[in-house]
Amino acid sequence: MAEENTFTQEQVDEAIQNAKTEWTEQELDPIVTERDELLQYKPKELTEEEKALAEKEQNLFKREVNATLKENGLEQFADVVKVQDEEELNQAVKSLNQIVNDIKTSVGYVPQDHATDDEYSKFEKDKDTKGMIGTKLTKLFG
Structure with missing residues (x-):
């Protein structure tokens, strides 16, 4: 057992x-x-006053961003620009200005031919038929 x-x-x-x-x-x-x-x-717990102050600072910075964009003619980009400090804001404004200038240059007027108007074209613009005929005759007999 x-x-x-x-x-x-x-x-x-x-x-x-x-x-x-x-x-x-x-x-x-x-x-x-x-x-x-x-x-x-562990992050410090913020008091209500500190939270309110942080919110005011954030709103003030948003206004500064909008004002800076408006000064530079870039207010259309306000919804797109997301920056944390002034250095980032300045870099974003610089980049956007460069992009806008590049776009303006690329879509700007570029003449197709750079030839100067000859006498016949000038008379044609003025609807001066005598001058047009005279130019043709000068080329034939001149």
Whole structure:
């Protein structure tokens, strides 16, 4: 017959306490230590006044962006331009001005031929038939 192990309540309580202590030392303490170290990186909670001030600053910067774009004739790009600071704003304005100038240049008037008007063309524009005939005759007999 198998021998039964019987434990007293004190032995059971002691075994449970030892298991708890071992678990606390090996598992819980390292996690608590790591958490405490990470808490230093937690962002500071803003007060209502600080939140309101941050919102006002953000609105003011948006107005500055819109005003700067308008000064440079770029207000059409207000919905597209997303910048975080003044340096980025200046770079965006510079880039947009360059792009707009390139577009203006590419769609601007470019004459097809650069030939100057001859005498016949001048008389033709003025609807001067005598001058037109005279020019033709000069070329034939001149």
